[in-house]
Amino acid sequence: MTVHSTTPNAAHGPAPSNAAPGNSNAAPGSAAPTAVTLSSLVGIPALHLTVLAGAEQLDRPVRWVHTSELDDPIPYLEGGELLLTTGLKLGRSREKQRSYVHRLADAGVAGLGFGVGLSYGEVPAALVEAAAERELPLIQVPQPTPFIALSKAVTAALAAEQYLAVTTSFEAQEELTRAALGKDGTGALVRRLAGRLGGWAALYDSSGAVVVAAPDWAARRANRLRPEVDRLRSRPAPSSAALQNAQKDQDYVVLQSLGADRRARGFLAVGTEDRLTPTERYVVNAAVALLTLTLERSRDLRRAEERMRTALLRLVLAGEIATAREVAGPLLGGLPEGQVRVLLAEGEPLSALGDLAEQSATRTGEPLLLAPEGERMVLLALDGGSVHTDCLAAVQDLDGLSLGISAPTTPEAAGAAFAQAERALAVALRSGRRSVDHDEVGTGSLLPLLADEAVLAFADALLRPLREHDRTSRGDLEASLHAWLSHHGQWDAAAVDLGVHRHTLRYRMRRVEELLGRSLDDTDVRMELWLALRTRGE
Template sequence: MITLLQLGTALASDLEPGPSGRYSTTPIAGVHVSELEDPTPYLSGGELLLTTGMIFARGQVDPAVYVRRLQEKSVKVLGIGLGPSLTAIPPALAAACAEAKLEVVVVPDQVPFQNVSRAYWNLAMRSSNADLMDSLGTQTAMARAAMRPDAVPAVVRGLAQSLGGWAAYVPRFGEGETVWPPSAEQFMPKVRRETHRIDKLEAPSTATFEILNQPVVLYPVLVNAQVYGVLSLGPGRRLTPADRQVITTVCVLLAMRSRQREQQAESTAVLGSAVAKLAVRGQLEAARMLAEDSGLPDVPSTLRLLALRAQGSIPVSFAAESARGLLGPEPYDLGPALKATPFVFEHESSLIALLDASLVAPLGERPFDDLEGTEFQVLGFSPENQNQIPETAAVLSAQIHGAQIPSIFQALRAAIARAPKGMLTHLGSSDESKASNWVKALHEYARADLVATVTSYLRHRGTWEEAARELGLHRNTLRYRMQLVNSLIGVDVDDPDVSAHLWLALRHAETHGF
């Protein structure tokens, strides 16, 4: 905006200050020339109005009435051109302007009004060029910020600082909200409500509302006509065309970033799906190699399998939300484990996920039988997404190791097919996983080394004398201990099906620890 001081300085002797003897910093929106008694119909407000004063020389208008009209139209400055009509500012006009606080300047005799107009527009052009250069510099800084690892926070922070206010980005998918400065968090509840309205519009567009009597502008961030997020701005000043250009650039950068993240997520999903498919088919080493070569997390050494069934395709984000809060004596939350794993694939209308057993450890503290039939709580879904809500709850295995995955997967497929709608179905622990629990129980028995006892007994194929000799025990003591073992783990160790799985579990524990 050009000020009267800038214009007076640029015109030098072609313009003189009025009775005050100096120029103010009053902003001027334009320059207009008129000899009409009432020029206000042709004014928009904020102008410097130039006149030769013929109407005052001829007494055609009362100066007080004339000035009042200009005041009502928000004219900022009145310029009197001296010459044939007036040789000085009429005292009545000067008094009316002083009372209305309307600034007066003088255009000396023989100075064309065109000089004043030309000087104003030259200044406006230079100001526009300066704004353009500032805008280009800001846009360049925003583009550089978009290349940083923390691109979204950097861009939002830079925009807020550029506008002298606050800014927030509310993404629709994936990322969390970004607010700058942090003190603007107080505005976010209303911003979220307004953002939700934009999400529902068929043709999203810029929207404006007020917070604490200050305007807030919302800009949808679009990718292929789909809203990927909303940029909210509380500018500290009136937005200029250059500001709006910067905002448009930021929206484009945020859209590009969202699309990049989406493409990365799609690539990760494809690779993670391939790793999971290899794992459930028993190719665990190949799965680990693919995960490593693809930059994915390591395949966990101990896993749990999770299945969700729905009528249609199940996005992982929805599935993770669905897997929250299994109702029971204690809360369970499978959502974090599902969100954390990239090893997910779809199979016969079901979503199959390999979870890190350490992230769902609380489930191992109770027998799975205790969870069967637990109601499945679904949270966070809007009506339009009802067809994507899993109609069957989680189906989990007990903690498993790589070699067990194929058989567990087959059992999982059968279990998810018969699972009641909206309920948790117990897959049933495999013999291998049961054997792992048996070994754990033996290891935790403190009054005798039952692990060594059972290991020796199985190694000698149930021969009492040889096992007792190796252990340095009396045969009756060994018999007593084996009775204790059967009672402790609830099975008969002499059963071939039990002994086979128990022996493998003991060997695994010896190699990998308990």
């Protein structure tokens, strides 16, 4: 690591033989130096540094040491530097010296080191006053101490800090890996992570519910973050968010989604009193990787499991219940018993509904058979159970997803229930509804089902000859047909409704038959014409 400067370093006396590079806060031989700060630099006796202003800000971290004799070094600064100068081009003007300090403070430098004995015998009073006003640390560097000694000290300390970050992250990764492979798995990992950070940590499932929090008191804090987790759910994984409370007594929180293939399978939240250090970020990243590996099973394994579930579903639908129960025992822990329903879902996001159903079943201990079936998802769930009710509630919030639900039945009659769910799903898709129960299909009106594009096209084609006639000739054939059919073929009642003589109506109906090429004595023809008229809103 090197220290850049905009001008060559001024000769500033010989280096003290006992100048100690690195951080004097670390014990001799210690492998764990503290962060590089102005305080740690000032604490090195061999450098003989004197703090003239900003002593209360010495805990500022030093990112770099930069030497410049320019009267305006700001274009070459990024912030966080300890700027060293002998004031060669500073000038004797009090206002110019004060302006120099204010520019440095605005640029966010960590501090100003002023070398005396060359351009100035002592640090100008205007610099000291301005630095005190801006709470900018101003450090006097005596002539026997060369600037290179400060650069070496900071460089050594930064290198030690980076080495510590790497070694600490490796140690943390080993510790978290052992926890993840243990009996408690993710729970132990979250607890170890919270201990490592000296704060709290929480794991959420894909729905945003808290799975585990450590320490125990952190559960309430984690639950209050649900709105932030929900916002993160709308973004593809991996994504993260950093939250800082406006109140000083609150913590800093980092949220991270867990998952691959842009699909979040869970979320991790960590809260600390202060912002995460680079070392702590390494630790969090290690935890994220381990949790992702734990939650994200291999794609081949998931596909194999889905194929097994689909095969099991086909056994159930074929009525092979005894065989299905034998297979489902070790695979799923059993099949739903008693009154069940078949739920058939289509659209996107199917995965979100599937995750919710599995989480609901896990939470309550309900047996559940969930399997893909082509572009759809089939669920065999307890009638009125948590999976049934949670899916009904969730589908209302999942845009682009439709659900068909069978009538209550037994697992032995699941094949017929599947057909009911298919019909209910067809109604939901055609009517634009989120969910339709089979009972609604049996007791509701048939007319809403006629909104299908194919039915509308058939109705237009069937009635087109009458409408073309009415546009070019006298006689309201379509309205007359509607009145006659609505009165069940009663001539007098229909004629009164139209305000014409019954013989006129008879003539019109004969004309209808001629144009359509169909007999109105045929019951099927009457039914088709009536449905066509109702489909078109007549």
